[in-house]
Structures are given as C-alpha cells and as structure tokens.
Amino acid sequence: MNGLLKFITCGSVDDGKSTLIGHMLYDAKLIFADQEKALVLDSKIGSREGEIDYSLLLDGLMAEREQGITIDVAYRYFTTDKRSFIVADTPGHEEYTRNMAVGASFADLAVILLDASQGVLVQTRRHARICSLMGINHFVFAVNKMDLIAFDEERFNDILAEIKVLMSEFEYESLAVIPVSATDGDNVTERSERTLWYDGKSLLEYLEDIDVSADDAEAGFTMPIQRVCRPNSSFRGFQGQIETGTIAVGDEIRILPSSEKACVKEIIAGFDNVQKAVKGQAVNICLDREIDASRGCVIVKDAAAQTGNMFTVKLLWMDDARLVAGKNYMLKIGTKRIPAVVMDIKYKIDVNTRNRIDTDTIYKNEIAVCDISTSEKIVLDEFRNNPALGSFILIDRVSHMTSACGVVTKMVSRADNLTWHDMTITREQRALQKGQRPKTIWLTGLSGSGKSTIANEIEKRLFLMGRHTMSLDGDNVRLGLNKNLGFAEGDRIENIRRVAEVAKLMNDAGVIVITSFISPYERDRLMARDIVGSDDFIEIYVSTPIEECEKRDVKGLYKKAREGKISSFTGVSSPYEVPTTHQIEIDTSDITIEEAADIVMKQLEKLL
Amino acid sequence: MSYSTHLDALEAEAIYIIREVAAECENPVMLYSIGKDSSVMLHLALKAFYPEKPPFPFMHVNTTWKFREMIDFREKAAEKYGIEIIEYINQEGIDEGINPFDHGAAYTDIMKTKALKQALDKYGFDAAFGGGRRDEEKSRAKERIFSFRNPDHAWDPKNQRPEMWKLFNTDINKGESIRVFPLSNWTEKDIWQYIRREKIDIVPLYYAAVRPFVERDGNLIMVDDDRMKLKPGEEIKHEKIRFRTLGCYPLTGGVRSDADTLDAIIEETLSAVSSERTSRVIDSDGGSASMEKRKREGYF
Numbered sequence: 001m002n003g004l005l006k007f008i009t010c011g012s013v014d015d016g017k018s019t020l021i022g023h024m025l026y027d028a029k030l031i032f033a034d035q036e037k038a039l040v041l042d043s044k045i046g047s048r049e050g051e052i053d054y055s056l057l058l059d060g061l062m063a064e065r066e067q068g069i070t071i072d073v074a075y076r077y078f079t080t081d082k083r084s085f086i087v088a089d090t091p092g093h094e095e096y097t098r099n100m101a102v103g104a105s106f107a108d109l110a111v112i113l114l115d116a117s118q119g120v121l122v123q124t125r126r127h128a129r130i131c132s133l134m135g136i137n138h139f140v141f142a143v144n145k146m147d148l149i150a151f152d153e154e155r156f157n158d159i160l161a162e163i164k165v166l167m168s169e170f171e172y173e174s175l176a177v178i179p180v181s182a183t184d185g186d187n188v189t190e191r192s193e194r195t196l197w198y199d200g201k202s203l204l205e206y207l208e209d210i211d212v213s214a215d216d217a218e219a220g221f222t223m224p225i226q227r228v229c230r231p232n233s234s235f236r237g238f239q240g241q242i243e244t245g246t247i248a249v250g251d252e253i254r255i256l257p258s259s260e261k262a263c264v265k266e267i268i269a270g271f272d273n274v275q276k277a278v279k280g281q282a283v284n285i286c287l288d289r290e291i292d293a294s295r296g297c298v299i300v301k302d303a304a305a306q307t308g309n310m311f312t313v314k315l316l317w318m319d320d321a322r323l324v325a326g327k328n329y330m331l332k333i334g335t336k337r338i339p340a341v342v343m344d345i346k347y348k349i350d351v352n353t354r355n356r357i358d359t360d361t362i363y364k365n366e367i368a369v370c371d372i373s374t375s376e377k378i379v380l381d382e383f384r385n386n387p388a389l390g391s392f393i394l395i396d397r398v399s400h401m402t403s404a405c406g407v408v409t410k411m412v413s414r415a416d417n418l419t420w421h422d423m424t425i426t427r428e429q430r431a432l433q434k435g436q437r438p439k440t441i442w443l444t445g446l447s448g449s450g451k452s453t454i455a456n457e458i459e460k461r462l463f464l465m466g467r468h469t470m471s472l473d474g475d476n477v478r479l480g481l482n483k484n485l486g487f488a489e490g491d492r493i494e495n496i497r498r499v500a501e502v503a504k505l506m507n508d509a510g511v512i513v514i515t516s517f518i519s520p521y522e523r524d525r526l527m528a529r530d531i532v533g534s535d536d537f538i539e540i541y542v543s544t545p546i547e548e549c550e551k552r553d554v555k556g557l558y559k560k561a562r563e564g565k566i567s568s569f570t571g572v573s574s575p576y577e578v579p580t581t582h583q584i585e586i587d588t589s590d591i592t593i594e595e596a597a598d599i600v601m602k603q604l605e606k607l608l
Numbered sequence: 609m610s611y612s613t614h615l616d617a618l619e620a621e622a623i624y625i626i627r628e629v630a631a632e633c634e635n636p637v638m639l640y641s642i643g644k645d646s647s648v649m650l651h652l653a654l655k656a657f658y659p660e661k662p663p664f665p666f667m668h669v670n671t672t673w674k675f676r677e678m679i680d681f682r683e684k685a686a687e688k689y690g691i692e693i694i695e696y697i698n699q700e701g702i703d704e705g706i707n708p709f710d711h712g713a714a715y716t717d718i719m720k721t722k723a724l725k726q727a728l729d730k731y732g733f734d735a736a737f738g739g740g741r742r743d744e745e746k747s748r749a750k751e752r753i754f755s756f757r758n759p760d761h762a763w764d765p766k767n768q769r770p771e772m773w774k775l776f777n778t779d780i781n782k783g784e785s786i787r788v789f790p791l792s793n794w795t796e797k798d799i800w801q802y803i804r805r806e807k808i809d810i811v812p813l814y815y816a817a818v819r820p821f822v823e824r825d826g827n828l829i830m831v832d833d834d835r836m837k838l839k840p841g842e843e844i845k846h847e848k849i850r851f852r853t854l855g856c857y858p859l860t861g862g863v864r865s866d867a868d869t870l871d872a873i874i875e876e877t878l879s880a881v882s883s884e885r886t887s888r889v890i891d892s893d894g895g896s897a898s899m900e901k902r903k904r905e906g907y908f
Contacts, residue, residue, distance in 0.1 A: 003613075003614070004614045004617060071765075071766060072750050072765065072766075072768060073750065074746075074749045074750050075742045075749050075750075075792075075793070076743075076749065077742070077743045077793070077795045079797070084614055086793060098770045099768075099770070101770065101772070102752075102770050102771050102772060105772045105773045106773075134772075134773075226624070226627040226628060226631055227627055227630060227631040229657060229659070229660050230660070231659050231660035231661070235659060237659075239627055239656075239657075240627075241620060241623075241624050268658065268659070270655045270658065271654075271655060271658050280616070280617065280620055281616075281620060282619070282620045282623040282624060282627075282655075282656070284658070295631055318770050330779070332775050332777065333775075335628075335631070337632075387773070388773075388774075391772070391773050391775065392775065393772055393775045393777060395777050395779055400777070400779035400780060400781060401769065402769055402770045402771075402772065402777045405770065405772040405773075405775070
C-alpha cells in the first residue's frame with residue numbers, strides 16, 4: 001500500500017471541484033449511508049432538479065449552501081484498497097484566495113480543474129502559481145466538462161498545449177493532464193469509453209499510484225527547538241520535530257545561531273530511548289553538556305542551515321490592510337518569533353501575464369518579492385533546500401492577523417546594495433542602529449527598598465555593555481516635567497502616566513529606559529504597561545519587606561510618617577499592592593547591591 | 609529505518625501541535641471528555657512531554673448525566689497518570705433542575721455549551737485542546753486546527769485566520785481564546801488502530817456487553833440509573849450493545865453488536881455503513897447545520 005497522499009483540488013469558480021471530489025467519493029463507495037441519505041435529501045431542497053448534487057458533500061457551511069459557493073477549505077478523508085487520502089477542497093473565488101493557499105500549504109499534490117469549454121483562465125494561472133509558491137511539486141490538471149465539448153480530442157490537445165506553456169515557468173516533479181466529466185463520472189474512478197483517444201489513467205487510478213515522497217536522503221539534520229524539557233534539575237532535553245536528515249546518539253551537533261557544539265547523549269521518542277531518529281519524528285534530545293539553547297534555536301548536524309538577518313522572499317499578501325515598505329511585523333519562521341521589517345518591495349507579479357510590476361504597495365491576494373530584515377540573526381534556509389526553515393508568516397502586531405505567508409528565496413548580506421525607497425525611519429530601524437531591543441524596565445517597591453540604587457547599578461552595567469540607556473526617577477521628573485503635580489490621587493496617576501509616556505517615546509527612539517517609582521497601585525502599573533506595550537515592559541518588584549525599609553529610613557520619611565507628619569505614606573498610612581505581573585523579584589534585605597544587580601542582570605539578559 | 613506509516617505521521621503532527629500550544633500560549637487546558645478521542649489525546653500529551661508531565665491541567669465539563677462507568681474511568685486515569693483533572697459543573701443548571709429528558713436542546717446549551725464557557729472564563733484559559741476530528745461532521749471539516757473564538761466564545765466560520773504549513777499564529781487579543789484540535793486529521797479508523805497499537809485504555813462501554821436499554825425514536829438508550837424515566841409502552845431490554853461515541857447516557861444511542869475485542873471493533877468500524885455521529889441524538893435536532901449553529905454559539 002502506498003503512503004498517505006495529501007492533495008488539494010483548486011481552479012476557477014464553477015469548474016466543478018467539489019462535484020469532482022463528491023463524485024469520486026460516491027463512486028468509490030466511500031460515503032456512509034446516513035451521509036448519502038442526507039445528500040439525496042439536501043439535493044432535493046437545492047435547485048438542481050432533484051439530481052444528486054455531489055458538491056453538497058463538501059460545502060458544509062450554511063453560508064456556502066445558501067450562496068451555492070465554496071468559501072473555505074473542506075478536508076475529506078478516504079481510503080481505497082491502495083492508499084489513504086486527505087483531500088482539501090479549496091474555494092475558486094479570487095476573494096477567498098488565502099483559503100485556497102491554506103489548502104495548498106498542506107498538500108503534496110494539486111488537482112487543478114479547468115472547464116474544457118473555457119480553457120486556461122486567470123484563476124487557473126493564479127492557483128498554479130500559488131501551488132508552486134507553497135511548495136507543491138506534483139500537478140494534475142483535470143480538464144473538466146468534457147461532455148460539453150463532446151469529448152473532442154483536438155480541443156483537449158489545445159488546452160494541453162496551453163497548460164504546458166503555463167507550467168513552463170515553474171519547477172515541478174510530475175505533471176498529468178486528464179480529460180474528465182465530474183458530473184457524469186468519465187475518467188473519475190474508471191477509464192471512460194467516451195475518451196478512447198486518451199491513453200492515460202483515470203484520476204483516482206493516477207492518485208493511487210503516484211509517488212510523492214521527496215528525495216532528500218542527502219539532506220543534513222535540522223530540528224528547530226520547540227521547547228526545553230526540564231522536569232527536574234538532572235534532566236534537560238530539547239523537544240522538536242526532525243525536519244530533515246537523521247540523528248544518532250554520539251553525533252556531534254551545533255546549536256544555531258550561536259554555533260556552540262555538543263554531542264547527542266540521549267534521544268527520546270515517545271516513551272522510549274532510541275539510538276537513532278529520522279525526518280518527521282517528534283523527539284526529545286539530550287546533550288552531553290550544558291549549552292545555551294532555547295525555543296527558536298535550531299539543532300543542526302553538518303552545514304544544514306544558515307543564519308542571517310536580511311533575506312529576499314516571495315510572499316502572498318493575505319490581509320485586507322495593504323503592505324507598505326517600512327512597516328514592522330512579527331515574523332514566525334520554524335519555531336522562532338521575532339520582529340521584522342519589510343524593507344523593500346522589489347516588485348509584484350501579474351498572475352495573468354507573468355510580468356513584474358514595480359510598486360511600493362501590495363494589496364490582498366497579490367504575490368510580491370520583497371526584502372525582509374530582522375532585529376537579530378535568525379536561523380533559516382532557502383525554501384527549496386529546507387521547507388521548514390524557508391517558510392514564514394508575518395503577523396500584524398496590532399490586529400494579530402496572519403498578514404502574509406511566503407518563502408525565503410535568497411539570503412542577502414549586508415554588503416549587498418539595499419535600496420531604501422521613500423521610507424520613514426521606523427522604531428525597529430532606530431533600534432537596529434543601536435543594536436539593542438529597547439525596553440522599559442519598571443522598578444516598583446516601597447520607599448527605601450533599594451529601587452534607585454539597583455536602577456543606578458544596572459544602568460552602569462548596561463552602559464558598560466555598550467547599551468543606550470536613560471534612567472527616570474522622582475529626582476529628575478518631579479523637578480521639571482511633573483513640577484506642576486502634587487501628591488493627591490489624581491496627580492499621582494498623572495505622574496505615572498507621564499513617566500510611562502516618556503518611557504515609551506524613549507523606547508521608540510531606541511533607548512532602554514529604567515524607571516524607579518514606588519508605583520504602589522496595580523492599576524497604575526497596568527496603565528504604564530499598557531502605554532509602553534506589554535512586550536516591551538519589564539516589571540521588577542523590589543520586595544524588601546517594610547521592617548527592613550523602615551530600619552534603613554535613609555531620608556527619615558518613615559519616622560515622619562509614624563509621627564503623622566506625612567499623610568498617605570505608602571506602607572504606613574496607605575497600601576502597597578503587591579505586583580502580580582512582574583517578571584523579576586528581588587529582596588535586598590540580606591544582600592549587597594552588587595549581588596542584587598547580579599541577580600537582576602542575569603534575568604534581564606534573557607529579556608533584553 | 610523508515611518512518612512513514614500513516615499513524616506515525618498523524619502522531620508526530622499532533623505532538624507538534626500540542627507542544628506549540630504549551631510553548632506559546634499562556635494558560636492552556638486540555639479538555640478531557642473521557643471518550644476514546646480524549647484517551648488518545650491524553651496519551652499524545654503524555655508522549656509529547658515525557659519525561660516531564662504535561663505542563664497544563666485537564667478539564668472535564670460534567671453534566672452529571674454521564675455514564676457512571678465514565679466517571680469511574682476518569683478517576684482512575686487521573687490517578688494512574690498523576691495528572692490534575694478539573695471537574696466543572698454548571699451549578700445554576702443543576703439548581704434549576706435542567707435535565708436531558710425535559711429540556712431537550714436547552715439542556716445541551718446550558719449544561720454543555722454554557723458550562724464550558726463558564727469554566728474557560730473562570731480559570732482564564734486562553735487555549736483549550738479538544739479532541740474534535742474533521743471527519744466527524746461537515747462544519748468540523750471546514751474548521752482550522754487552531755480555531756479562534758471571540759470574547760463570547762463564538763466561531764466566525766466566514767472569516768477564519770489563514771493557517772499556513774505548520775506555522776501556527778497563536779496571537780490573540782485580551783478576552784479572545786483558541787480552541788485547538790490536534791486530532792483534526794485523524795479518522796475514526798485511525799483512532800481505533802492507534803488505540804490498538806499503543807494499548808491505550810478506553811471506557812469499557814465501547815466493548816459489547818449485555819446492558820439494559822430501551823428503544824426510543826430509533827435509538828438504543830441505556831438505562832444507566834434510576835433517573836431514566838420510561839415512556840408509556842417502553843420496556844427495558846437486556847441485549848449485547850456497545851457505544852461508538854460516549855456522552856450523556858440519555859442522549860447517546862448504542863448499537864447492537866457482538867464486538868467485545870478491539871479487533872472486532874475495528875472490523876466493525878471498517879465495514880460500518882453509518883457515520884458515528886448518527887448515534888448522537890444531539891446532532892440531528894436542528895437540521896443539517898445544527899453543529900455549525902452550536903459552534904457559532906461557543907460549543908466545542
């Protein structure tokens with residue numbers, strides 16, 4: 001029995017995609033009796049004069065049935081004596097191109113339908129191009145509605161020639177063109193007597209026999225790390241799925257992007273220790289020594305992947321909002337998520353004429369070639385070498401929409417001449433220039449807990465590391481920016497708001513900001529977090545207990561508060577709400593300032 | 609060494625999905641309904657993280673009308689694997705006396721859909737694994753592996769987020785959540801073959817045995833406890849029956865069968881002429897689109 005075949009059906013509207021699959025399932029007796037009964041019932045309600053409408057087997061959504069169209073991909077599962085299949089039936093309307101692309105990214109083979117009375121249409125070209133872009137290497141063109149052209153061989157040969165021209169632009173491993181009638185069933189599961197001039201297989205026979213296994217026995221080993229497995233202090237494993245190659249206990253590997261080396265000590269697949277694992281397997285790999293690696297890093301053997309922060313891609317734009325050069329997105333490639341900027345739109349491709357069109361704006365459903373830059377080096381490869389490390393999505397950072405999908409076509413080195421079109425300087429570029437990730441480090445804690453001292457010490461250390469920093473505290477803010485504010489509740493909130501806004505502007509300028517304010521109320525800290533942006537906000541809770549703070553009483557404030565000379569003093573006469581969202585906590589009761597800074601810096605390094 | 613069997617590929621895909629959620633989502637939960645699909649999903653979660661325990665809790669939304677054997681099985685599973693299984697019951701529904709005999713569709717809405725929404729909100733789960741499969745039902749066949757829900761838990765089938773390759777985008781806004789279906793691409797047959805291959809424990813109700821039941825509207829409804837009210841003319845029969853799916857006993861139809869081994873069940877599944885959901889009373893009221901309607905309202 002051949003392995004599982006994942007394929008899609010695509011092509012223009014009304015070319016009969018759903019009908020073809022429906023008919024195949026029906027003829028091959030792959031429909032349950034209750035589904036068949038429902039089908040006959042639904043067909044009677046439909047408008048097609050009581051004949052069985054096979055497309056109703058797949059158009060499962062209410063809106064689809066009401067409008068008689070396919071909106072989204074439907075997945076169907078069937079097994080014949082020779083093979084198991086998963087078929088994704090995709091929509092033909094241009095409006096739903098991205099749903100068609102979803103199906104294509106999942107499949108090994110595409111069945112592209114076209115209407116024999118119309119030949120190759122724009123949508124046929126678009127779908128062939130997207131299939132190729134998504135990495136499909138096996139193509140079947142089903143020339144449908146042969147009954148409408150009286151099974152005319154000459155007309156079929158004309159279409160065959162059109163298809164060969166269309167496909168000449170793409171790389172592929174196999175191509176078949178089959179004359180069919182989806183409604184009547186000719187050449188669907190069995191060879192038709194009405195096309196004796198055709199000497200190939202029926203569609204189902206062809207799908208049962210074709211070999212789609214990729215020939216990549218030579219590929220080196222790559223495994224993007226999904227997560228680090230640490231059930232206890234003695235075990236540390238890297239979990240992931242092997243994308244290419246094989247790995248065995250004792251092999252020397254490298255972690256990218258750091259290039260640190262280690263040897264494989266143990267491989268766990270499922271509940272078992274194994275000596276060797278191969279492409280496709282989900283494993284847990286332990287190394288012979290402590291190595292700095294986390295989600296997003298890639299374990300490789302031999303020279304199986306590259307690192308870089310600038311590359312050329314071909315992408316399909318899927319968002320209603322348009323793409324303009326200079327905008328920044330979250331990029332996901334392998335298991336790595338990282339901010340990225342679309343630096344330059346080189347051109348878009350006219351799907352009908354194949355022409356390259358110069359443009360600086362890309363709209364939904366258009367295919368474009370662009371340069372992308374990431375804020376730090378990532379592990380990647382050209383799509384043709386390694387689909388898992390060469391495919392990516394771009395995520396809109398506000399709407400969270402998956403705005404684009406694409407493939408890496410070429411690495412770009414910094415030396416290459418990047419063309420900067422009319423582009424405004426973005427936050428990312430400012431940060432890139434400074435070589436750092438601008439964050440706001442927000443220290444909160446009681447008066448005398450050690451906030452300012454820690455802030456001072458970590459700023460010194462960051463400065464020595466070549467980071468660009470700025471410190472904000474009561475001393476430099478109360479005297480200028482906020483000198484019109486007192487200590488009443490409204491003023492207190494406004495004080496925090498202004499500090500957060502200034503911190504955000506400085507982050508936009510590429511600067512790392514360290515603030516030290518008591519900020520006793522959770523809602524004020526949440527407001528600051530919202531203003532700065534949760535991704536860039538690092539909250540440090542300086543949790544030195546009040547007894548210790550009061551003992552220190554550097555400025556004599558606790559004493560005055562106890563004597564009633566200061567009203568609403570945090571910890572004495574007004575509350576301090578213990579943070580719940582902080583990433584770092586430090587208690588300075590029993591440690592020196594250096595020790596405290598060491599602890600904080602160790603954790604900060606992971607976040608900066 | 610080859611690694612290309614159909615089940616191996618499905619297993620690796622599911623493990624990848626489960627690990628991605630654990631790595632990217634803040635507060636995931638795995639829905640555990642005690643059925644065969646849940647048993648497979650639990651097994652996959654244990655495999656995905658071994659030697660670590662799954663880094664998220666499990667949750668069973670109980671209607672209080674589940675088969676008694678299911679609850680016994682759940683308790684044993686929690687103990688055997690050392691996992692936390694949260695039980696959630698919609699107490700308002702209990703207080704109002706909502707039951708499957710008198711309240712029909714409202715029962716499903718209150719004790720299942722509403723209970724699930726309450727439970728997810730209560731614990732603030734941002735991602736919930738479910739054992740749904742695309743071969744079960746035609747609106748499910750259209751659903752992504754990562755299915756996004758608005759703050760009211762509603763599904764918008766006309767505007768699903770693109771899901772490219774295996775690059776899952778788990779970013780959501782506050783209040784939104786994700787339902788994740790790692791078994792999307794499995795068929796009923798795959799589930800059974802995997803259960804046999806991996807020797808996974810399942811509730812004994814799947815095996816044929818002599819059980820007390822009544823015939824009601826063409827369904828064989830088991831009399832699991834004395835809350836079952838007989839209608840005029842109904843009589844309790846004792847014959848060999850088994851269940852293809854499990855749920856609330858008054859809403860789950862059994863089939864007459866002699867299949868009391870896994871091999872016999874698989875044999876029966878392969879030659880089945882009806883899809884498994886025909887035995888669920890819940891799907892058929894409301895016409896062919898009833899599952900989609902419920903999903904739009906927040907059902908799993």
